[in-house]
Amino acid sequence: MIESVFITGANAGLGKEAARQLAEKPGIKKIYLGCRNPRKAQDAKKELEQATGKRIFEILTIDVSDLKSVRRAAETLPASVDALIMNAGGTGGQGFNQLNSDGVTRIFAVNLLGHAVLTEELLKANKLKQVALYAGSEAARGVEEMGMKRPALKSSSIEEFVSIGNGSFYGPTKDATTPYGPIKYMAALWMSAMARQHTQIRFVTMSPGATTGTEGFNTLPPLKRYVMKGMMQVMLMLGKVHKVETGAQRYLDGLFNPRYKSGAFYASKKGLTGPVGEQGKIFSDINNETYQDNAYMAIQRFLK
Numbered sequence: 387m388i389e390s391v392f393i394t395g396a397n398a399g400l401g402k403e404a405a406r407q408l409a410e411k412p413g414i415k416k417i418y419l420g421c422r423n424p425r426k427a428q429d430a431k432k433e434l435e436q437a438t439g440k441r442i443f444e445i446l447t448i449d450v451s452d453l454k455s456v457r458r459a460a461e462t463l464p465a466s467v468d469a470l471i472m473n474a475g476g477t478g479g480q481g482f483n484q485l486n487s488d489g490v491t492r493i494f495a496v497n498l499l500g501h502a503v504l505t506e507e508l509l510k511a512n513k514l515k516q517v518a519l520y521a522g523s524e525a526a527r528g529v530e531e532m533g534m535k536r537p538a539l540k541s542s543s544i545e546e547f548v549s550i551g552n553g554s555f556y557g558p559t560k561d562a563t564t565p566y567g568p569i570k571y572m573a574a575l576w577m578s579a580m581a582r583q584h585t586q587i588r589f590v591t592m593s594p595g596a597t598t599g600t601e602g603f604n605t606l607p608p609l610k611r612y613v614m615k616g617m618m619q620v621m622l623m624l625g626k627v628h629k630v631e632t633g634a635q636r637y638l639d640g641l642f643n644p645r646y647k648s649g650a651f652y653a654s655k656k657g658l659t660g661p662v663g664e665q666g667k668i669f670s671d672i673n674n675e676t677y678q679d680n681a682y683m684a685i686q687r688f689l690k
């Protein structure tokens with residue numbers, strides 16, 4: 387039974403909506419709102435308390451792109467949690483392709499490295515008990531509708547995954563959607579490797595699907611933001627994307643429904659919305675254990 391959940395990036399978009407939906411579920415006693423900005427965190431807590439009438443939210447300061455902050459958050463988490471939702475992420479903000487002191491790009495740090503360290507630290511401290519859910523993306527298999535190519539890896543070696551981490555895989559770019567897909571792909575492989583290493587925990591990669599009404603595109607350059615937001619509005623009218631309630635519901639499905647298997651990656655069966663399906667049945671490389679272990683080991687290289 388899931389009674390306590392830690393959500394990263396909980397002050398906006400899908401993370402905040404997931405917190406709201408969780409609070410409405412019977413049996414949920416505690417929700418930790420993992421946020422980097424104390425003012426936004428307070429505002430979100432207040433809004434969630436008002437919307438749900440529940441006083442079960444607690445703020446935990448965490449910047450997932452800063453490993454010191456990640457380790458501190460794991461340490462200061464006052465009690466173990468039944469579930470972790472690794473939701474913070476997206477396009478990485480201004481300077482998404484710049485390297486940080488760990489030798490990874492900012493977009494990699496926020497979407498993958500920080501969550502990898504957070505999960506490891508929680509497991510080491512015996513503070514994660516049942517489910518680890520990662521916010522995957524259809525971008526991991528390419529999104530034709532939005533002009534995102536399928537990540538084309540040549541060898542899926544450790545070195546190639548390291549190159550996704552330090553950005554040399556795709557080189558200089560001003561377009562955050564270029565690294566985004568390969569990083570989400572690598573994250574799904576890392577999750578599968580973790581599932582085989584920690585069999586007591588269910589590791590589920592779940593894409594929320596193309597979701598409007600979040601702040602995900604706000605850090606893109608103005609023209610790209612305008613194009614992407616416009617495209618989302620048109621696609622919403624055509625029923626090809628969905629609202630934040632539906633996206634966050636997918637997280638809850640992944641947490642509570644054991645039919646979502648450990649180590650598997652779920653995303654829209656077709657397009658960017660609608661029923662989800664196991665992606666390993668659509669593209670088999672996601673089930674390749676060597677690739678999964680290589681993705682895992684590439685992450686370890688950045689932690690030395």
Ligand SMILES: NC(=O)c1ccc[n+]([C@@H]2O[C@H](COP(=O)([O-])OP(=O)(O)OC[C@H]3O[C@@H](n4cnc5c(N)ncnc54)[C@H](OP(=O)(O)O)[C@@H]3O)[C@@H](O)[C@H]2O)c1
Pocket residue numbers: 394395396397398399400401420421422423426448449450451452472473474475476477496521522523524593594595596597598600601602603
């Ligand atoms: N929306 C979609 O269509 C879609 C589709 C597939 C996957 N996803 C994935 O779903 C997740 C949530 O997306 P969203 O659309 O809800 O995005 P969003 O509205 O931009 O919300 C992102 C949340 O993450 C937080 N965050 C960003 N960087 C952080 C950091 N370094 N440390 C801690 N928190 C950080 C943000 O906090 P601040 O307010 O402080 O910036 C915000 O609370 C992302 O992982 C995204 O890749 C989204």
